[in-house]
Amino acid sequence: MIPTRRMLGLIFASFVLAVLVSFVPEYQHQWDIFIYLVMGAVVADMLSVLGKGYIQAERKVMHALSLGAWADVSLTLHNPYRYPLRLQIFDHVPAEFEHEGLPVEIKIPARSWVKTPYRVKPVKRGPAMFEFLQIRIFSVLGLWKKNIKQPLISEVRNYPNFSSVMKYTLLATDQRLNQMGILKKRRRGEGVDFHQLREYRDGDSLRQVDWKATARTRKLISRDYQEERDQQIIFLVDCGRRMLAHDDELSHFDHTLNAILLLSHVALRQGDAVGLMTFSGHERWIPPRKSMGSVNSILNSIYDLQPSLVSPDYTRAATQLMTRQKRRALVVLITNLRDEDTDELLPALHMMRKRHLVMLASMQESAINKMLDKPVLGFDTALDHAAAQHYLGYRRDAHQKVMGEGILHLDVVPQELPINIVNRYLEVKSSGRL
Numbered sequence: 001m002i003p004t005r006r007m008l009g010l011i012f013a014s015f016v017l018a019v020l021v022s023f024v025p026e027y028q029h030q031w032d033i034f035i036y037l038v039m040g041a042v043v044a045d046m047l048s049v050l051g052k053g054y055i056q057a058e059r060k061v062m063h064a065l066s067l068g069a070w071a072d073v074s075l076t077l078h079n080p081y082r083y084p085l086r087l088q089i090f091d092h093v094p095a096e097f098e099h100e101g102l103p104v105e106i107k108i109p110a111r112s113w114v115k116t117p118y119r120v121k122p123v124k125r126g127p128a129m130f131e132f133l134q135i136r137i138f139s140v141l142g143l144w145k146k147n148i149k150q151p152l153i154s155e156v157r158n159y160p161n162f163s164s165v166m167k168y169t170l171l172a173t174d175q176r177l178n179q180m181g182i183l184k185k186r187r188r189g190e191g192v193d194f195h196q197l198r199e200y201r202d203g204d205s206l207r208q209v210d211w212k213a214t215a216r217t218r219k220l221i222s223r224d225y226q227e228e229r230d231q232q233i234i235f236l237v238d239c240g241r242r243m244l245a246h247d248d249e250l251s252h253f254d255h256t257l258n259a260i261l262l263l264s265h266v267a268l269r270q271g272d273a274v275g276l277m278t279f280s281g282h283e284r285w286i287p288p289r290k291s292m293g294s295v296n297s298i299l300n301s302i303y304d305l306q307p308s309l310v311s312p313d314y315t316r317a318a319t320q321l322m323t324r325q326k327r328r329a330l331v332v333l334i335t336n337l338r339d340e341d342t343d344e345l346l347p348a349l350h351m352m353r354k355r356h357l358v359m360l361a362s363m364q365e366s367a368i369n370k371m372l373d374k375p376v377l378g379f380d381t382a383l384d385h386a387a388a389q390h391y392l393g394y395r396r397d398a399h400q401k402v403m404g405e406g407i408l409h410l411d412v413v414p415q416e417l418p419i420n421i422v423n424r425y426l427e428v429k430s431s432g433r434l
Helices: 005-023 025-050 163-173 211-217 252-269 293-302 314-324 339-353 366-373 379-404 414-431
Strands: 056-060 064-066 071-078 085-091 097-100 104-108 113-122 126-138 144-159 193-199 221-226 232-238 273-279 285-289 330-335 357-363 408-412
Touching (some): 071 085, 232 252, 252 273, 285 293, 285 314, 330 414, 339 357, 339 379
Parallel strands (some): 064 144, 232 273, 330 357
Antiparallel strands (some): 085 104
């Protein structure tokens, strides 16, 4: 039982009256009557709430939530008593969430149900659990409130932000991929798989002409090709300490997972199979599959992954991949390349190139670029500026070495990784290099 502000105000008012009565003794009798009435009201009000020990409650929240996206939660409470109740509600939200709309005060009519909403936003991926609901029941006169902490368990999973995948699906339905910055370039007649025969058109190359069909129909007939299907894409994901970097609300690792989900969805729609392998810290292997259910498999396998404090071991990762993946595939290595990594990374890339087509996707650190954008106003800022230039110079040299080896290459800020990695994949598909 906890006294309310109303109770504290009543005690203070009684104290003031007691002081005044001490100077005016003729009001002692009235004071005695007043104090007895107050004490009787306080005791009676306490008894009105003392026997209430449980409020029936239900919580409705989606089982799967998206990182950084607000989601609605509703609490439904039942008043089993014959008179109205005034309640103060606080849901014990897990530490992995931000919340809005709590605590909340509500009034429930006698023997009625009331629903109250609030919002949560996941700030960390992985499993989370709502365990308790805290309810404060106010007494009839509002002098007391009884604190009840009752179990109310709801298990949820905080997934990477798959809103970009959903947006891609809607735009793909309307054939408006360019609104996302995804440039689907179809080059007529220059795919890999035979598609159909059709009449010759201006601009067709002579090697497209089907001379047998031309002789049979006595008019020029061209072969039409389409991009090859049934290819395989393997994501090789660095889970090391470099991926802990933050440039906004999401870490580099979270941006990586968003890019994986988007490219997986695009590749599966193209008829390719998608798989995944993680290294440096948490090691997981998902063999490539081409069913649309593969997106769910990848999502459920990576939603709770967190980057570790381990340095990336590219050689070990390349060796394991070569052992597991025998068929030629497009291997998308996602990491944060530094100049000190090239001595180990280049041999690993060469090892994988013997069988696979390799793409290196590296994320820039936006904080360094922002440091260079600041005006130089003194010695300290000049040192910061020089250090940033020095760091970026070594980083550019590392990327030039990778590009010099003929490795497909991306170097973008984390926010631009999903769209850029999809565009590069579509370029590879249209070129027939895989």
